[in-house]
Amino acid sequence: MQLKEIDQLKEEIKQILTANKAIEVKSISLKNKTSIGGWMQTTEPMIAELLGQRNFDWIVLDIEHGTFDTSKLQNVFRAIELNNKLPLVRLANHDKKVLGQLFDSGCCGVIIPNITSSKDLENIIKSCSWPPNGSRGVGFSRSNLFGLKFNQYKKIAQKPFIVAMIENLKALKNLFKLKNKFYAVTLGEKGVMWIENHQVYLCKPLKIKVVETNGAGDVFHGAFAYSVDQNNDISHAIKFATAAATLKCTKKGGTRTLPSLSSVNKLAAKLKIIKVHI
DSSP: OOOTTHHHHHHHHHHHHGGGTSOOOOOOOOTTOOOOEEEEOBOOHHHHHHHHTSSOSEEEEETTTSBOOGGGHHHHHHHHHTTTOEEEEEOSSOOHHHHHHHHHHTOOEEEEOOOOSHHHHHHHHHHHSOTTTOOOOOOOOGGGGGGTTHHHHHHHHHSOEEEEOOOSHHHHHHGGGSSOSEEEEEOGGGOEEEEETTEEEEEOOOOOOOSOOTTHHHHHHHHHHHHHHTTOOHHHHHHHHHHHHHHHTTSOSSGGGOOOHHHHHHHHTTOOEEEEOO
16 A cells, blocks of 8 residues: 555654653655555454554554444554554544544544545545534544644644545546546456556456455455565556455465465466556
């Protein structure tokens, strides 16, 4: 995942929170680098602390698919911060009230599912931002150390860290209205479609005998991140990730059935990319 803003975000969080010795965030440079994070689906602080001890830059709390008691989120955020990591949250929906509560509790950024248009994204960004850029309520909270670092936090509150998830073809068609240069959406057995520099591309996987699809999406994203980290271009990374996910579907099981690097490269070389007109 390319997160250019995370360097500045970590430095700003550090300036706010280190005075209270709650967290001392390491500043990292992500120029030509890949940011790697962890993922959890429970509000157990001990698990968050264990994940935080790994070599991650951030930890995501997936409240869309996990089992969460929102009253415990602040304790999970504290456990993540103990290890100098950024707590992020993947939302279950677009509830504006939840957005404000998450950021006030110490969340450093959110992943928004099912974005279908630029208007959806703009409305969510406004809901996450303090005035004048947005409509989020202003007040003393844990995010600004209950007023102790209110003025410093205002800078972060004006530019929240947002990751938009594009999960259907309708959303992909609407992305031409946005300013960014690269978007991608996985389509299962139909392959991967993405927009790069205003051109739409499709990478179709080879036909296989599917044994199990569990974990295929995780393998795809991990393989894509690995390929980008090896300084490969987007097309190469897409083919590599598609090949890895395809091979994962041919075997049943977890990490022990992950394909080898040589087998992924061999299959990726057979994949083709075509231009799509939509």
